[in-house]
Amino acid sequence: MASPIISVKKLSKTYTSYRKQPGFLGSVKSLFSREKVLSEAVKGISFEIDKGEMVGFLGPNGAGKTTTLKMLSGILHPSGGEARMLGYTPWERKADFQKRFALVMGQKTQLWWDLPAMESFLLNKEIYGIPDARFKKTLDELTTMLDIAKLVDVPVRKLSLGERMKCELVAALLHNPEVLLLDEPTIGLDVTSQLAIREFLRRYNASSKTTVLLTSHYMEDVEALCERIIVINQGQKVYDGDLDELVHRTLTHKILTVTFTERVAKERFAGMGDVREHSPQRVVLHVPREQAKAVAARVLTELPTDDILIDEPPIEDVIRRVFAETHAS
Amino acid sequence: MQTKARKSILFGWRANLRILSTAFANSLAYRTDLFFYRVFDLVEPLALLLMWSALFATNEQLVGYTKAEMLTYVLASRLADTVAISWVHEDVATSIREGRITQFLLKPISHVRYVFWDALGHSVQAKTMSLLVTVGLMALFHAHMIIGSPARAAVALLLALGAFMINVLFSVSYGYAAFWLGRINGFVQSFYIIRWMFNGLAFPLDILGQGFRTVSLALPFAYSAFVPAQVYLGRMDMTQAFHAALVEGVWILVLLALTRVLWHFGVRRYEGVGI
Numbered sequence: 001m002a003s004p005i006i007s008v009k010k011l012s013k014t015y016t017s018y019r020k021q022p023g024f025l026g027s028v029k030s031l032f033s034r035e036k037v038l039s040e041a042v043k044g045i046s047f048e049i050d051k052g053e054m055v056g057f058l059g060p061n062g063a064g065k066t067t068t069l070k071m072l073s074g075i076l077h078p079s080g081g082e083a084r085m086l087g088y089t090p091w092e093r094k095a096d097f098q099k100r101f102a103l104v105m106g107q108k109t110q111l112w113w114d115l116p117a118m119e120s121f122l123l124n125k126e127i128y129g130i131p132d133a134r135f136k137k138t139l140d141e142l143t144t145m146l147d148i149a150k151l152v153d154v155p156v157r158k159l160s161l162g163e164r165m166k167c168e169l170v171a172a173l174l175h176n177p178e179v180l181l182l183d184e185p186t187i188g189l190d191v192t193s194q195l196a197i198r199e200f201l202r203r204y205n206a207s208s209k210t211t212v213l214l215t216s217h218y219m220e221d222v223e224a225l226c227e228r229i230i231v232i233n234q235g236q237k238v239y240d241g242d243l244d245e246l247v248h249r250t251l252t253h254k255i256l257t258v259t260f261t262e263r264v265a266k267e268r269f270a271g272m273g274d275v276r277e278h279s280p281q282r283v284v285l286h287v288p289r290e291q292a293k294a295v296a297a298r299v300l301t302e303l304p305t306d307d308i309l310i311d312e313p314p315i316e317d318v319i320r321r322v323f324a325e326t327h328a329s
Numbered sequence: 330m331q332t333k334a335r336k337s338i339l340f341g342w343r344a345n346l347r348i349l350s351t352a353f354a355n356s357l358a359y360r361t362d363l364f365f366y367r368v369f370d371l372v373e374p375l376a377l378l379l380m381w382s383a384l385f386a387t388n389e390q391l392v393g394y395t396k397a398e399m400l401t402y403v404l405a406s407r408l409a410d411t412v413a414i415s416w417v418h419e420d421v422a423t424s425i426r427e428g429r430i431t432q433f434l435l436k437p438i439s440h441v442r443y444v445f446w447d448a449l450g451h452s453v454q455a456k457t458m459s460l461l462v463t464v465g466l467m468a469l470f471h472a473h474m475i476i477g478s479p480a481r482a483a484v485a486l487l488l489a490l491g492a493f494m495i496n497v498l499f500s501v502s503y504g505y506a507a508f509w510l511g512r513i514n515g516f517v518q519s520f521y522i523i524r525w526m527f528n529g530l531a532f533p534l535d536i537l538g539q540g541f542r543t544v545s546l547a548l549p550f551a552y553s554a555f556v557p558a559q560v561y562l563g564r565m566d567m568t569q570a571f572h573a574a575l576v577e578g579v580w581i582l583v584l585l586a587l588t589r590v591l592w593h594f595g596v597r598r599y600e601g602v603g604i
Binding site (some may be wrong): 015073074075076077093095096098099102103105108110112114115119120122123124125126127128129155 | 343344347348351354355358428429431432434435436437438596597599600
């Protein structure tokens with residue numbers, strides 16, 4: 001059996017910071033003595049990822065997702081534990097290792113802000129030592145897949161966020177990495193751009209068999225791309241397994257938000273689900289998943305509906321429940 | 330094996346030139362701003378030239394210099410410092426504070442190497458413009474200029490290029506102080522006032538006596554302005570110039586080692602904030 005591409009054992013990271021009391025006196029006092037604060041961002045997590053897998057890494061803000069990605073990519077030294085990626089210890093930062101993976105951060109750019117993206121692509125070509133023919137072939141493939149061939153000569157600062165993210169992906173993938181770490185790649189993007197990025201990642205993973213570890217706040221990203229998810233909360237792994245199983249086990253309901261063209265009394269929603277919010281022309285219902293379509297149809301036919309939105313509960317709800325379950329067990 | 334090594338060297342140089350050309354292109358992104366920097370290049374040496382001209386109005390010789398030697402020194406030291414100066418510390422410190430240095434922990438390239446070529450690329454236009462301003466001042470004061478031999482000018486230029494390496498490495502080193510200090514402005518200011526004292530841009534270092542001159546030559550700062558200007562003027566001979574080049578070489582090795590040590594321990598403290 002092939003060994004995993006990523007192997008993490010009891011990995012932990014503790015950040016050190018200093019607490020300062022507010023105000024002028026607090027500032028003066030902090031010049032002479034400061035209170036040291038230790039914060040455990042990651043607490044001994046372990047997991048393995050095989051070649052070609054696309055794994056979603058989920059958790060609320062401050063859960064330890066990005067810290068884990070930073071350790072896997074060699075940006076941070078851990079406080080304890082081990083990690084191996086592609087057979088290397090990431091924080092040794094060997095050049096051969098760095099040529100075999102890429103990290104894309106939704107909130108940070110690696111592109112030169114005032115220059116066309118092509119300048120950054122050419123710079124990466126030389127830094128990674130990509131031969132001319134391979135560079136041209138990969139660049140053509142990626143820009144075609146992402147439909148940005150006409151944008152590569154426009155200064156990056158003139159691009160929209162979605163266009164910039166597409167260029168970020170091209171810059172990260174030019175050296176054909178075997179592992180791609182994605183930290184919130186769709187953050188802040190409009191729905192169309194989110195869909196385009198998701199579709200690209202799905203096709204890219206299918207064609208290149210690149211191993212992908214993806215963190216996202218958007219449940220849709222993970223649902224569309226990952227069969228397996230790892231959920232962490234407060235630095236601890238609370239779930240590692242099949243996404244469908246988690247969704248069906250945890251998300252027992254959907255949220256229907258309906259607006260009406262005229263006033264509708266609360267009593268009219270009897271038997272449709274749990275009324276969470278109500279105002280004369282708007283209601284929010286929590287409806288069992290399997291009944292969501294039927295209830296939506298009833299609303300549309302029986303009530304003066306202006307608009308209806310069927311949504312999943314927020315990712316925080318899922319994680320909170322998984323976390324609560326883990327604690328209870 | 331040899332082919333692989335040759336390929337590696339070739340890619341290495343192509344990477345250097347690409348970093349240089351990208352930085353050069355980036356430096357031209359805001360062209361109007363470049364113009365305003367030139368005011369500084371013009372006013373400071375002009376003030377020194379006028380001050381020394383006034384002092385020599387009633388004296389044939391002052392502090393061991395004739396008027397022509399002193400005015401040539403002012404502009405030659407300015408020319409050398411234009412080649413040698415480097416201001417990368419603020420960018421290095423900001424990139425640490427804001428998390429941009431992360432890219433260099435992910436990519437197969439040394440940060441110092443990147444910064445060196447980037448600094449060169451970014452400063453090509455500034456150095457060229459400063460040189461033109463200084464050459465203009467030389468033309469304006471041509472009646473009082475000593476024209477040094479091409480050989481002396483070439484050696485002075487090489488020494489200034491060596492000083493550029495020293496200044497980049499020094500600048501990177503105190504930029505790395507941001508791994509520990511966060512902000513480095515106060516640290517840099519105290520450092521720059523020492524540099525100003527010992528580089529010979531404000532006045533020729535030998536006017537304060539032999540002891541001060543000796544101390545200055547042991548420090549790395551004099552090689553940016555004082556030493557190249559002295560070589561150009563013929564006040565330092567070729568043996569002394571060769572000795573100066575050796576001292577520069579030692580400083581480059583020391584600073585290379587220092588940047589490696591600071592990087593090694595600094596990145597262990599780095600938390601990649603903002604990502």
